[in-house]
Amino acid sequence: MPQASLDASGSSDQTLLSPEMMAKLERMELVSRKIFRGRMKGERRSKRKGQSVEFADFRNYVAGDDLRFIDWNLFARLDRLYLKIFLEEEDLHVYTLVDDSLSMDFGMPSKFLTAKRIAAALGYIGLCRGDRVSVSTFSKASAPLVVRGRSSSHRLIGQLQSAQCQNPAPSMEESVRHFCLRNTGKGIVILITDLMNKTGYETALKMLVAREMDIYLIHVLSPEELEPNLTGDLKLMDAEDFDMREVSISASLLQRYRLTLNAFIDSARSFCNRRSIGYVSVRSDQAIDPLINDYLRSRGLVR
């Protein structure tokens, strides 16, 4: 994970995307490692052959084919009818699922704000590319906002802006199940979460994998979680289920915590890698600009 400098300007600013940022995002596009069928003509090549300018193949003419696609040059040379096949360009479905559980409401800036910014930035990229962008949180996974076109960007940002951490938040597994039930189409799923789920994240991810979607997991962790600044005898309270843990902080305990955290991150990463899930780890204090421009680009999520 790159050590990003703290975004001083954004630390207290609740603005999701600045105009400069938006200008940069307009030039980017989301990368799908799979080619999906869209519903409308878009800017993406589709598996379907169609009427685009992108040549795909030739095939023999059979009766009933559209005469417009016959390659007449080839007929002149070979005296046989061949049909030129072009790749169809279609739109892309981009689903963004943001974890809005209370555990996300930590960090400075909070993990949730960072998650919303990432969701806004990626959504804006999608809108600019004519993709179908769907944004939902765990608690509203059944009622997502679906927009298309750059003109809808304010709706997207407004929706995200108004999102708050929910208590009690539905579990990740439940939210993903709802999401899968509603969205049968294929596309990119960007899951922004801290994975702090006591019931585990594996079932939820497996459900997404089963939908054959192109999945990206953006794992947001706050600096407080990565380097806890705790001392003394404490009673730690879980923000979500108010579980109490009495600890006496010592160097050995902190060391043990770091080891546990690294093991947690590693296990999540290896879980994702084994299932072709793009795993991206993000610190909540990372500035959004370099995060999108450099970090996510290097990770292959955008280009």
Added chain:
Amino acid sequence: MTWINMLSPLQWALLLAIPPAILSLYFLKLKRHESVVPSTMLWKRAIEDLHVNSLWQKLRKNLLLYLQLLFVGLLILACIRPGWSGMNRLGERRIYIIDHSASMQASDSKPSRLEVAREKAMKLIQDAASNDSAMVIATSDRASVEQGFTNNRSLLEKAVERIEPTAQLTDVSEAFRVAAGLANPGRMSFEDNVDIQVADAVPATVYFLSDGAIGELDESEFGQLKIEYVPIGNPDTPNAGILSFAIQRTETQEAQANPGSISAFARMIQHGSQAIECTASLYWNDSLVDAQKVQLQPEQETGIQFELQGIESGTLKLQLDHSDALPLDNVAYAAIRPDRQVSILLVTAGNTALETALRTQRITQIAKVQIEPISYLASQDYQTNASESKYDLILYDSCSPEKMPAASTLFLGSVPPADIQPAVRDSNSADAKADPSASPETTLSTNAPANVANAAEKTDSPPSAVALEENPKWTFGELSGPVIVLDVNRSHPISQYLEMASVGIVEARTVRPPSSGAILMISDNGPLFAIAPRGPYQDAVLGFDIVRPSAEGMEINSDWGIKRSFPVFVLSAVENLAGGITEASAASVQPGLPVQLILSNRFEKYQIVDPKGKIETIQRSGDGRFLYTKTEQLGVYEVRAEGLEEPVERFCVNLFSNRESDLQVGLELKTGAESIAATSNTIRARQETWRWLLLLAIGFLMFEWMVFNRRIFV
């Protein structure tokens, strides 16, 4: 090696309570700060084995707790000053001599001088270095080692606590002899060759805590002793005291008519610089009978006299109604001896000298004399009276009963019956008794020449010095004469006043007592007069008659009867053999000194009732005299016999000591030419602070532990 316990049970309990206190602090942790975290999921995994699940799981990991407990354990160990009674070199030796004589009861230093002395001694003991060994001696008119040399302070402190006030006089020489015996090599601690020298002879420091009323010390006693005199009490404490109190029957003609006339005399003194006026009250059997105003001039003795009528017997108490520091010497006791007439039987064929001697005024006052002819011995009356102890003394003048009576006897010129012989214990004597040929004559004939030789050789020494051969029996020689009395035993009360130089004796026999007896008179032929105990009685045998019957009637055998020493002898015999008492006033002794009691031989057992009512039963010995030594209490003691309502004897214990009454504390001790100045009130001693430091360390440790658990800096 043996473990020496240095702590009292309470101190042990306190020390042993510290580790549980630390443990409880460990568990009674203060409230934890609450901190909200996004999820305890990771923490839960991290703290899984650090989490406080059980008590011992928690203890297992806490090295700090173990270190702390170890530290406290070592502190406690240090506190109890571990040590074993090994052969270590001892440090300085200290001897604490604490005066607990009567004057130490003075209350000028609150609560009393003795209490102050004990406190100072305690302080000195506490201030001593840990390897110093010390002993504690309490002294009054005698010394008692309360605690031998030890470096165990608690033993020393207990010994000091044991010292009780007494009403006795002061004689510290014995205490210093004991101390010097331990400090100086080759010295015995006690005169009876019992050396309690438990320590090597090394120089020692004597801390003498006293008010200085001790007279002069013999500095030659000190040797290697270094004397530190710690004066106790205020130097100028005034005190009035009675120095003497005595009573006497009035001997005037009118008084003779009135037998209850008594004169009481008292002498008193005021120590200090101011004259006082007070009332001297006289109580008879605890009821006030007279009182006088007394003016006591400073440092001057004043005498007063009371004339009393109708006082037949009882106790008198004189009290000075004056409040001063020492109330002990404001009271004096005197007792009138109970009237007691001893019963004397004289069996004689007629002896004018003896009968006259028994008719003197002194004897008629104390004894009832019955004179009977020799034929009386055969009467039933005599048999009964003699066997039932009706008589205190029976005098056999030239006659002898068939068997010895149950009374003390005095044989004049006659040979006692065979059962005068003491009980035979060894086999030799049994053989001798069984052999009828072993007649007195035979015994005499074999022993007499040697005795005479012995006597001739030892004429310079008193007869008591003549060694009695191992002779379990009385032996009597044959009559021979004339006889010259060589010497009398001046140490025996019967013979001490006898002057026999001019006494002529026609014929006499030697009288040799058994080895338990004493020879009272010795002649050129051998012992002439001897005395020996027989059970609770005494038998005296005089080897010659005064007058004896002959064919021509009575003839004089000795002119002793017309000498002045004869009535003296008879009186002494009546007083000592019969237990007759001639003095009207009872004996008075100073506390702690022995009193000699002359007790009638009619009773075997007597009870002595002390002023506090404590009763002690004594068994009368063959000698009618008895030395009673437990005279620690001031007041009147009564001697009672079984079956008698009135006491048979009284005696008083009075302080009567100018030195004890003088409460002006001497600031130096006189030792011959030199004097020992009082040690300054603050004796230089090591003041140990380690206990406080240790307590501070323990407190600090507890505080640190608390801070550690609270994490105040969070």
